[in-house]
Amino acid sequence: MLYYTLKRLGLAGLVALTVSFISFGLLYISSDPAIAMAGETASDADIEAIRQLYGFDRPILVQYFDWLQRAMSGDLGKSYYFRTDVSALIAERLSTTMTLGVSAITFAIVLSVPLGVAAAIRPNSLIDRIALFLSVMGQALPSFWFALMLIVFLSVSLRLLPTSGSDTWQHFIMPTIVLGYYAAPAIMRLTRTGMLEVLSTDYIRTARAKGLRPRVVLFKHALRNAVIPVVSLTAVQFGFMLGGSIVVETIFALHGAGFLAWESITRNDLPTVQGLILVFSLFYIVLTFFADLLNAWLDPRIRIN
Amino acid sequence: MSDRVLHVENLTVDIPLATGILHAVDGVNLHVDRGETLCIVGESGCGKSLTSLALMDLLPTKATRKIEKLELGGESILGYSEREMSDVRGNKMGMIFQEPMTSLNPAFTIGNQMIETLRRHRNLSNDAASELAKRMLEKVGITAAGQRLGQYPHQLSGGLRQRVMIAMTLLCEPELIIADEPTTALDVTIQAQILLLLKELQSEFDMGLVLITHDLGVVARIATRVAVMYAGQIVEEGTAKQIFENPLHPYTRGLMRCIPVPGKTKRGTPLGSIPGMVPSLIGDFTGCRFADRCELARDVCRQSDVPLRDPNGKVQAYRCIHSIEMLAKGGVA
Amino acid sequence: MSEINGKTLESQTKSSVFRRRVFGHQGVMIGAAIVLAAVLIALSAPLIAPHDPYYQDLLNRLVPPVWDSRGSWEHILGTDHLGRDYLSRLIYGARISLLIGVGAALISGLIGTVLGVAAGYFGGRVDMVVTFMITVRLSMPVVLVALAVVAIVGGSLQVVIMVLGFLLWDRFAVVMRSSTLQIRSMDYVAAAQAVGCSTTRILTTEIMPNVVNNLIVIATLEIAHAIILEAALSFLGLGVQPPLPSWGLMVSEGKDMMLFEPWLITIPGVALFLLVLAINLLGDGARDITAPENRN
Numbered sequence: 001m002l003y004y005t006l007k008r009l010g011l012a013g014l015v016a017l018t019v020s021f022i023s024f025g026l027l028y029i030s031s032d033p034a035i036a037m038a039g040e041t042a043s044d045a046d047i048e049a050i051r052q053l054y055g056f057d058r059p060i061l062v063q064y065f066d067w068l069q070r071a072m073s074g075d076l077g078k079s080y081y082f083r084t085d086v087s088a089l090i091a092e093r094l095s096t097t098m099t100l101g102v103s104a105i106t107f108a109i110v111l112s113v114p115l116g117v118a119a120a121i122r123p124n125s126l127i128d129r130i131a132l133f134l135s136v137m138g139q140a141l142p143s144f145w146f147a148l149m150l151i152v153f154l155s156v157s158l159r160l161l162p163t164s165g166s167d168t169w170q171h172f173i174m175p176t177i178v179l180g181y182y183a184a185p186a187i188m189r190l191t192r193t194g195m196l197e198v199l200s201t202d203y204i205r206t207a208r209a210k211g212l213r214p215r216v217v218l219f220k221h222a223l224r225n226a227v228i229p230v231v232s233l234t235a236v237q238f239g240f241m242l243g244g245s246i247v248v249e250t251i252f253a254l255h256g257a258g259f260l261a262w263e264s265i266t267r268n269d270l271p272t273v274q275g276l277i278l279v280f281s282l283f284y285i286v287l288t289f290f291a292d293l294l295n296a297w298l299d300p301r302i303r304i305n
Numbered sequence: 306m307s308d309r310v311l312h313v314e315n316l317t318v319d320i321p322l323a324t325g326i327l328h329a330v331d332g333v334n335l336h337v338d339r340g341e342t343l344c345i346v347g348e349s350g351c352g353k354s355l356t357s358l359a360l361m362d363l364l365p366t367k368a369t370r371k372i373e374k375l376e377l378g379g380e381s382i383l384g385y386s387e388r389e390m391s392d393v394r395g396n397k398m399g400m401i402f403q404e405p406m407t408s409l410n411p412a413f414t415i416g417n418q419m420i421e422t423l424r425r426h427r428n429l430s431n432d433a434a435s436e437l438a439k440r441m442l443e444k445v446g447i448t449a450a451g452q453r454l455g456q457y458p459h460q461l462s463g464g465l466r467q468r469v470m471i472a473m474t475l476l477c478e479p480e481l482i483i484a485d486e487p488t489t490a491l492d493v494t495i496q497a498q499i500l501l502l503l504k505e506l507q508s509e510f511d512m513g514l515v516l517i518t519h520d521l522g523v524v525a526r527i528a529t530r531v532a533v534m535y536a537g538q539i540v541e542e543g544t545a546k547q548i549f550e551n552p553l554h555p556y557t558r559g560l561m562r563c564i565p566v567p568g569k570t571k572r573g574t575p576l577g578s579i580p581g582m583v584p585s586l587i588g589d590f591t592g593c594r595f596a597d598r599c600e601l602a603r604d605v606c607r608q609s610d611v612p613l614r615d616p617n618g619k620v621q622a623y624r625c626i627h628s629i630e631m632l633a634k635g636g637v638a
Numbered sequence: 639m640s641e642i643n644g645k646t647l648e649s650q651t652k653s654s655v656f657r658r659r660v661f662g663h664q665g666v667m668i669g670a671a672i673v674l675a676a677v678l679i680a681l682s683a684p685l686i687a688p689h690d691p692y693y694q695d696l697l698n699r700l701v702p703p704v705w706d707s708r709g710s711w712e713h714i715l716g717t718d719h720l721g722r723d724y725l726s727r728l729i730y731g732a733r734i735s736l737l738i739g740v741g742a743a744l745i746s747g748l749i750g751t752v753l754g755v756a757a758g759y760f761g762g763r764v765d766m767v768v769t770f771m772i773t774v775r776l777s778m779p780v781v782l783v784a785l786a787v788v789a790i791v792g793g794s795l796q797v798v799i800m801v802l803g804f805l806l807w808d809r810f811a812v813v814m815r816s817s818t819l820q821i822r823s824m825d826y827v828a829a830a831q832a833v834g835c836s837t838t839r840i841l842t843t844e845i846m847p848n849v850v851n852n853l854i855v856i857a858t859l860e861i862a863h864a865i866i867l868e869a870a871l872s873f874l875g876l877g878v879q880p881p882l883p884s885w886g887l888m889v890s891e892g893k894d895m896m897l898f899e900p901w902l903i904t905i906p907g908v909a910l911f912l913l914v915l916a917i918n919l920l921g922d923g924a925r926d927i928t929a930p931e932n933r934n
Contacts, residue, residue, distance in 0.1 A: 011773070018774045026787065136665075136922075140915035142866050144873045145889055145907035152900050202407040208363055209402075210422045210473070211395035214387070220421075224412045236776070243779035247870055261782055262874065265789045273786050280779040288777075300457040301411055 001303050004296055012289045016282055020071065023277040024064050076275035081267045086275040089260065094279070096256035097245050100175055105238045107180030108187055113230070116191025117223065120199060131192065135185035143244060147178045147251045164253035175252045182244050183237040190233050194226035201225075228298050235291030239284035310481045310513030311337040311360070311398075314374035318355045318537075320367055325587040329355050329368070331537040334613075337481065337513035342504070344524040344545070345517045346560075347534035350583060353517045356534070357483045360515075361400055362390050378480050396426040399474035403486040405466035409458035415442075416454030419473050426477045441472040445502060464495035468502070475506060481513040488523065500527055521564050525549060530620075533557045536583050536594040539613060543621030553623040553632045555599045593625070601627055663926065669919030676913050680732040688714070689723035691730040691883050696721050703901055715905055718891060724902075727883035728909055734884045735865045735913060738799055742864035743857050745803025750810020751853060757811070758818025759837075759845060768811060775808045781870065788876045798877050802864045813856050817849040851928040858921030862914045869910050885910045 034051040035042070042050075051057050055066065070077070076086035112135075119131040154174060155163045165171050198204065199222055207221045245258030253259070257276060264272035296302040318330035330352040337343045345353045359370045362385075375383040377397055385393065394400075402408045410418060419438035423429055429437070435454065442450035445468040458466055467487060474482055484503065488496035504527055507514045518524060524531055528545040533556065541554040552558045562577025581598035584590065592607035593599070599606070606626060615622035616629060625632065679686065701717040702709045703724070709716060715724035757768035784801050791797050821827060822845070830840050869886030871877030878884040880891075885906040892902025 011770075015770070015773050015777055018770075019777050022774070022778065023783075026783070136915065136918065139918055140862070140866075140911055142869050142873075142886075142907065142910055142914070144870055144886070145903065145910065148889065148893060148896060148903050149907070152896060152903075156897050202402060202404050203410040205363060206402060206408045206470075207410065208391075209361055209394055209400040210425065211391045211393065212421065212425055213391060216421070216425075221410050221413075225410070239777075240779075243781040246779075246781050246785065247874065250874065261785070265782075265785050265876065268789065273782075277779065277782055277786065280782060281777045284777045284779070299412070300414075301459045304457060304460065 001296065004302065005293060008289060008292055012285050016285050019281040019285070020068060020278055021064060023274055023281065024067055025060065071278065076278070077271035079264070079269055079272045081264065081269040081272070086271050089272065090257060090275055090279055093255060093257045093260045096254055097242065097249070097258055100172060100179065100245060100249070100254060100256060101238060101241055103172055103176045104179035104241055105183060105234065107176050108183040108237065109234065111180065112184040112188035113191050116188040117195055117218075117226075119188075120192045120195030120226075121218070123196065128192075131188060135188050138181050138185040141181070143178050143182050144247050144251060146181070147174065147248060150174045150178065151251075164251075171252070171254070175248045175254055179241050179244055179248050183241050186237055187230060187234055191226065191230050194229055195222060198222045198226045224298075228295055231295050231298065232288070232291050235287045236284075239280075239287055242280050242283060308339045309336060309376070310339050310341075310378055311335065311515070312374060312376040313360065313372065315372065316356065316359055316375075317371040318352065318359050318364065319369050319371070320365075321369075322587060328586050328590065329537055330359065333534075333539055335515075335532065335539075337515055339480070339513055340508060340511050341529045342507065342514040342516055342527055344528035344531045345515065345534055346519060346521060346524055346531060348519055348583070351534045352537040353519075353534050354485050357400070357485045357515065357517050360483060361394060361398065362387075363394075363400075392426070395422055395474070395479075396477045397479050398481040398483065399477070399479040401467075401470050401474050401482065401484040401487045404490050405463050405470055406490065408470055409466055411458055414455055414457055415461070415469055419454070419469075419476060422473055423476050438472075438476065441476055442469070444475070445469075445472040445506070446498075447472070463491055464499065467491060467495075467499055471499075471503065471506070475510065478510055479512060481515065482507070483515045483517070485517045486519070487516070489518070489520070496523075503527070521560065533560070537586055538594060538624065540595065540625075541621070541623040542613070543619075547619070547621040551621070551633070553621065553629060554595075554625050555601055555632070556595050557623075558632075559598075601625075601632075663923050665919040666923030666927070669916040669923060672912055672916030673920055676732050676736065676916070679729055680736050683729045683733055687723075687726040687729045689726040691722060691726040692881055694720045694722055700895065700899055700902075702899065703905070706901075716901065718888070718902065719895065722883075724888075724905060727888060728885070728906060731883040731885045731888065731906065731909070732913070734795065734878060734882060735868065735910070738795065738802065738868045738878075739861035739865040739917070741799035742802035742806060742868075743861045745800070746805070746807040746860060746864075747810050747853070747857050749804070750807035750812075750856075751814050753807070754811040754814025755818045755841065755845060755849070758815040759822055759841060761819075765815070768815065772808050772811050775805075778805075780805050780867070784867065784871055785874065785876045788871060793871075793875075793877055793879045795878055795882070798868055798871060802867055806860055806864060806867075809860060810853070810856055813852050814849060817852045818845055821845055821848045851924075855921055855925045855928070858917055858924060862917040862921065865910070865917070866914050 034047045034054070034056050055063060058066075067077070074087050076090070078084065079086050079089055082089055115127070115131045115134070119125075119128040122128060151163050151174065155161045161173055162168070162171050204217060204222055207217045212221070242258070245256060246261050247258075248254070249256045249258035250262045257279070260272065261276045263269075264276065313333065313335040316330060316333040316335070317328070320327040320329055333352075333356055335343065335345075335356075345356065347353045355364065355368065358364050359368075359372070360375070362370070364370055372383060375381065377393065382390070382393055409415070416435060416438060419441070420431065420434040423434040423437060424431070427434070439450045439454060442453055447453055447465065447468055453461070453465075453469075458469075461469065471487075482503075487503065488499050491499060500523060503514065503516075506512075516523070516527060524545065531541075531543060531545050531548040532539045533541040533548070533554065535556045541548065541552065541557045548557065549561070552561050556579070559577060559579040563579070565576060579598055584594055584597060591610060593602070593611045596602040596606040603626070611624050611626055613622050613624045623632075695717065698713070698717055699719055699721040701713050701721075703716040704711055704714050706716075713723050713725065715728060718724055718727065753768045753771065757765040784805060787801050788797055791801075827840060827844050830844050835843075868877055868884065869889070872884040872886035873890045875890065878887060880887060888906035889903045889910075892899070892906070896903045
């Protein structure tokens with residue numbers, strides 16, 4: 001397990017490094033940061049002065065290592081637009097996004113895991129059909145449109161919920177539904193197929209032949225094995241949801257990191273965009289790292305050996 | 306208390322398929338006494354595994370079981386609900402499966418899986434159950450049993466896992482054990498050990514044993530009585546001695562010709578084989594199911610079903626229209 | 639008798655089971671019908687659109703659809719905030735969605751297939767590098783990266799196709815890699831190697847024909863994925879640019895008036911939902927039908 005952890009940690013580090021290089025390169029190659037900083041109306045001399053002041057005239061690799069070194073110590077540069085430290089800016093916004101993310105993934109799990117299990121226990125039953133219907137709908141529903149429809153129905157027509165903002169917990173209900181429903185279909189499908197697969201294994205037959213109660217067979221012997229792949233997928237979906245948070249936070253005006261991403265992209269605020277890509281990627285990398293460890297721990301075949 | 310551990314009358318298993326109903330098991334009667342080993346032999350697909358699952362009421366949900374009489378230890382368990390059946394399984398009758406590699410749950414320790422079985426059927430403390438499990442592992446010849454309890458299935462070899470399966474099945478000292486090809490997946494050297502172990506334990510615990518196999522070598526070593534199955538039906542039944550020394554049904558005779566017998570089969574004579582293939586069991590079928598592959602088949606064989614009969618009252622019953630004398634002569638009328 | 643029975647039964651069931659799977663599969667039939675309709679509409683847009691989708695009739699702005707009491711047959715689905723015919727824009731919008739979906743899937747399919755097949759076939763270091771690339775790609779948030787690149791380069795149809803094409807290859811690579819691995823372990827591939835077939839020949843005659851089913855399934859699902867992402871990007875203003883009638887853009891333009899004229903967002907949203915749903919149904923159905931475990 002220690003060897004596995006170290007190996008997995010090494011991989012995570014390498015991925016993080018590559019991602020940081022790509023996100024750095026992507027934005028610096030495709031635009032001139034000096035122009036972006038100085039503004040469209042600045043004179044050539046001003047732009048040149050900024051270029052030298054910030055070292056934009058150095059080779060890209062030198063700039064990258066410089067940026068990386070500072071990024072490692074938590075300094076992601078200054079936002080062009082907000083004129084504050086990018087790391088402070090992101091840290092401040094991240095809590096809202098995390099609240100949204102955690103509640104959305106919880107909603108997704110609570111919706112999809114029981115439904116997936118129920119569907120697998122009785123294939124082709126009514127509950128299986130409902131589950132399939134919900135997942136097919138969920139995969140085809142564009143989240144931005146779903147969000148707008150919820151606003152129209154739940155807050156305008158029925159006046160149940162506030163439309164936008166992040167002041168109270170009620171403000172998080174609709175974003176949670178939209179984001180959670182986006183992640184739910186994949187989790188539900190995997191739970192269902194995993195459970196179906198496990199239920200047809202020899203060891204489930206053994207468990208029944210031992211006279212164990214159906215409840216024990218299902219929730220101890222079957223679910224324990226079916227849940228292993230679901231753990232990884234949930235981590236992946238949680239990572240993807242952060243990407244989805246841009247759309248959802250923008251629509252519901254939740255001032256989280258996703259909203260910040262949209263603000264900084266539309267304002268050409270490169271250091272912030274760069275920092276956000278890095279933070280989102282790192283978050284995904286850390287998340288999948290822990291998910292893999294949890295997986296290994298859940299599966300004795302990986303844990304021992 | 307009766308010596309008869311298992312009594313089954315008229316067991317039928319049907320499986321609905323897209324192309325029709327598959328009559329997988331058709332009118333099977335079985336009985337096993339205490340201390341007796343009944344071997345059910347037949348090629349794959351003849352319904353022997355489904356028969357064993359039907360006895361445990363563990364058939365796949367698609368399959369339907371019809372049965373006239375099902376008695377375990379003299380008590381009918383036919384009308385038992387799923388809940389009542391689960392009290393019987395693993396307690397009064399246990400089952401050992403073919404694949405030791407996949408029959409144990411990879412996520413739990415051996416100890417966990419053994420203890421849960423014991424505590425399901427016996428009112429025991431965790432420690433007492435653990436102690437019993439350990440002793441049972443020792444009984445099936447596993448060394449360092451205490452340590453094994455904490456191990457996971459993947460840390461054990463196939464032979465060891467099958468020993469664990471046997472120990473687990475014996476925990477509640479059932480009256481009947483059904484073993485479905487318990488040695489097929491193992492190495493040849495291990496096969497003999499496991500068989501020997503099963504035989505020993507059976508006499509020690511005085512259980513009934515139903516052993517399902519396609520390996521006549523296994524049957525010769527272990528069987529008290531033999532039931533030969535073909536295409537969902539028992540075609541011949543008798544003591545091991547009767548079946549091996551005096552097989553009657555043309556299918557059984559064909560099977561016997563397929564195996565070499567030490568001291569009897571002469572060097573250089575080719576082993577036999579049975580031409581043709583098993584008929585499709587989908588839809589209704591009239592007449593003898595072996596007729597298409599039988600040298601002795603007559604028109605009457607195909608016209609009506611042939612009953613299993615024991616004309617001499619000598620326990621050996623067979624499903625063929627021909628007389629014992631004619632069959633013994635190899636069909637030369 | 640029984641042999642004949644067995645054989646004819648088997649061959650009968652093979653084709654009939656396949657046919658039953660296709661035609662008995664309601665999802666596939668519904669999906670195929672909607673996709674076919676969308677393709678036909680997109681191809682014949684200039685013929686069937688009642689108006690010019692770009693013509694602004696500022697005197698007839700925000701005319702509601704015909705089922706509203708204020709609506710008229712002149713504009714069946716009404717007009718938008720610039721007085722453009724909504725039905726015509728919807729019809730032309732189908733072109734954009736399908737073009738972007740197919741275009742992005744072609745690019746990402748090419749990248750993903752090359753990487754995945756190479757990883758699966760050659761294994762070893764190639765596999766390590768490709769697996770690493772997939773991990774890196776999955777770590778980068780698609781929407782954020784796509785938005786950032788479009789913001790820098792400038793939004794247009796071509797840019798959106800390229801950006802999505804270069805971002806969505808991960809699933810192709812993952813599936814193609816595992817399919818190739820599976821096929822590669824088959825005896826007939828070993829046999830082909832044993833008789834000295836070249837790598838190119840093995841890849842084209844042994845591997846590709848056997849992974850193409852999976853490729854089609856993934857391509858279908860990725861078309862839907864690309865369409866939904868394009869709509870999201872355009873909705874955020876960083877995808878296809880006005881005045882092009884992208885459905886995502888139509889929702890975005892209608893959003894400010896959605897409380898008073900909800901049909902402005904319902905109509906393009908439903909169109910988007912139906913198209914993506916239909917493509918997904920087709921893809922899921924294709925997977926069910928061609929899945930090897932169903933080909934008994």
